Each structure stands twice: as structure tokens, then as C-alpha cells.
Amino acid sequence: MDDLKAKYLEQVAHAADEGALEAIRVAAVGKKGEVALKMRELGKMTPEERQVAGPALNALKNEINSALAAKKVALADAALDERLKTEWLDVTLPGRARRIGSIHPISQVTEEVTAIFADMGFAVAEGPQIETDWYNFDALNIPGHHPARAEMDTFYTHRAEGDNRPPHVLRTHTSPVQIRSMEKTGAPIRIICPGRVYRADYDQTHTPMFHQIEGLAIDKDISMANLKWVLEEFFSAFFGTHVETRFRASHFPFTEPSAEVDIQCSWEGGTVKVGEGDDWLEVLGSGMVHPKVLEAGGIDPNEYQGFAFGIGIDRLAMLKYGIPDLRAFFDSDLRWLRHYGFASLDQPTLHGGLSR
Ligand code: DAH
Numbered sequence: 001m002d003d004l005k006a007k008y009l010e011q012v013a014h015a016a017d018e019g020a021l022e023a024i025r026v027a028a029v030g031k032k033g034e035v036a037l038k039m040r041e042l043g044k045m046t047p048e049e050r051q052v053a054g055p056a057l058n059a060l061k062n063e064i065n066s067a068l069a070a071k072k073v074a075l076a077d078a079a080l081d082e083r084l085k086t087e088w089l090d091v092t093l094p095g096r097a098r099r100i101g102s103i104h105p106i107s108q109v110t111e112e113v114t115a116i117f118a119d120m121g122f123a124v125a126e127g128p129q130i131e132t133d134w135y136n137f138d139a140l141n142i143p144g145h146h147p148a149r150a151e152m153d154t155f156y157t158h159r160a161e162g163d164n165r166p167p168h169v170l171r172t173h174t175s176p177v178q179i180r181s182m183e184k185t186g187a188p189i190r191i192i193c194p195g196r197v198y199r200a201d202y203d204q205t206h207t208p209m210f211h212q213i214e215g216l217a218i219d220k221d222i223s224m225a226n227l228k229w230v231l232e233e234f235f236s237a238f239f240g241t242h243v244e245t246r247f248r249a250s251h252f253p254f255t256e257p258s259a260e261v262d263i264q265c266s267w268e269g270g271t272v273k274v275g276e277g278d279d280w281l282e283v284l285g286s287g288m289v290h291p292k293v294l295e296a297g298g299i300d301p302n303e304y305q306g307f308a309f310g311i312g313i314d315r316l317a318m319l320k321y322g323i324p325d326l327r328a329f330f331d332s333d334l335r336w337l338r339h340y341g342f343a344s345l346d347q348p349t350l351h352g353g354l355s356r
Helices: 001-014 020-031 035-042 048-085 104-117 147-152 177-183 224-239 291-295 311-321 326-330 334-340
Strands: 189-198 207-220 245-252 255-266 277-291 305-314
Touching: 001 020, 001 048, 001 189, 020 035, 020 048, 020 305, 035 048, 104 207, 104 224, 104 311, 177 207, 177 291, 189 255, 207 224, 207 277, 207 311, 224 245, 224 255, 224 277, 224 305, 224 311, 245 277, 255 305, 277 291, 277 311, 305 311, 311 326
Parallel strands: none
Antiparallel strands: 189 207, 207 305, 245 255, 255 277, 277 305
């Protein structure tokens, strides 16, 4: 028994891993191991011999089992130590800073305008940037021969050879959303439609893609006076100061009567300031929706009438935030974006302030 004990304790001490330990366990104290075989011999012994040999064998079995268990723990500890030597992390290192982006002035101004009109009960509607010429022109009372079609420098999509359907256009204004919204919800209606529009034009104040907001209010007793009040409210809220407006008679195919709206400004020192001085700056087109346009949208012009207006978001952003060149808006220059951008967590609201 002393030989057995010495042999197995020695083996356990030198076992290299858990697999080796298991093999030793099976050979020593497993069902058919050496200790079990010795226990079977107890039956052939005299009772006196058995009284000595039995407990001694049990003790041997326990001793080997404890040695196995202890070695198992020691092996696991060693393995962990080994891993910790290779896999370590310096938690005292400073973190990697992530650059915070900024909100583009176009997005900022769109949110500001939306907040102001939402307060006056206008919902936001959107339409596709690729339009049929029905929505972009005909439904808005701009027939095929009308000079406005040519004036707008329209981008047309390409049709396959032999496909004689009229081409789609990149919408030249947000006015087609008027028609789509009338069709969708019918009257009464009170919406603004912000979005991208396209015209083949490029200089300091024109880019081939720019942004407009269309406004539309239709009900049974809407007048030009409502239009005037809404726009005056809007400009004063947007520029944060009382802004005088001037309505000039004009002409648009989709409104009758039509008015162009100027806002009060000064030009001192070569920079424009809105809401002071006695110069005027043209900023939008508007009018009472033409009966033919109501009809095209499926609304009865004998029962309903309303006003509409269209304003350039880019122009508003340049005016409010003193940005001189429109082309830089779309250059994706990070220095420009950091300079003119807005904090991403400052949501424009009327109560919290439109911008900081
Ligand atoms: N659609 C016109 C443009 O792009 C702007 C406009 C003028 C919209 C008068 C209107 C309006 O709704 O009534 O130049």
C-alpha cells in the first residue's frame, strides 16, 4: 500500500494537465483501478486482516482523491497566471477621443422653420425629388408652352431609345408637394414641405441643388390677410426681431393674385442686417392658390380657397447666419462645417430658443 501511495502521489505531482490527471484517477481510484482491485482482495482475508486493511485502503483512496483535487486547482491557477501574462489591459491609459459632428446650417434652418410653423398649426409633408412633369408643371398650371418651364433650367431624366413617354424631371421647386398633399388628404389642409430642388444654375448664390420650403393653407375662408400675418409672424420669429415686410404684386402661374415678399434690411459695411434699415430684400413668392391648381389637386375651388408660398432655405440660412457663399454649403469641407455647424443636441424650439 505504501508503494501504491508513493507511486500515485508522485504521478499526481508531475501531471502536466487535466487530461493527465484524469488518466491517473482512472488508473488509481477508478472502478477498475489498482485501489479497487486491492479492495476486492478484502473478501479473501480473515476478519482480523480485513479490519486493518479495509480502513487503510479507504484512507489511501481518500488521500489520492485529495491530491488529485488539489493538483487540479493548482493547474487551473497556473493556466490563469499564464493567460494574465499575455492578455492584459492598461486601464490607466486615456481613452480615444471621438470627434463630435455638427448640424449643417440647412438642417438647422429647416428645423427652425418647422418649429415656427408647427406652432401655427402647420404639419410637415414631403414628396419625391424625381417628379413627373405633371406634378412639377401641368398640375401647377404651367402648360407645355409656358416660359416658366424654360426659365427654370430643368434637369430631365434620360429615357431609353424608343421610349416615348415624357421624361421625369428633378423637381425644380417644392410646389408639386402641394398637389400630392391635396390628393392625399383633401381640404382643409395646412402644411409646409421642406426639401431639395434642382436647377441648372451655378454661381455665388446659386447651386444646381438647393432647398426650399413650400407652404400651403386651404380652408373655407382663408384670405390674403391670413397669408400676410403668417409670413410676418414667421419672419419675426425666425430672425428674432420685428421684421417689416413688403408685399409686391407679381405673377406666378399657380397663384392668383400673386405677391413677392421683401423683408426689411440694411446694407451697412457691406453686410446685410435683417430687421433694420430701409432697404428691402426679396425672399419669397406667394399668393392665393389658383383655382386650376385646386382642381388639379382634387379640391373644389367653389368651396375652398387658400394661400401658398415658397421660400429658399439656403437663402434664409445665409441671411440669418451671415454665410457669404452658397457653394461652400455643399463642399463638405470639415473646417467650414465646424465653423458654421450647430451643436447636435440643441434642438430648435420656440420656448428653448431657435439657435445658440
Ligand atoms: N415655386 C416657386 C419657385 O420655385 C416659389 C413659389 C412662388 C411657391 C409662389 C409658391 C408660390 O407656392 O405661391 O420659384
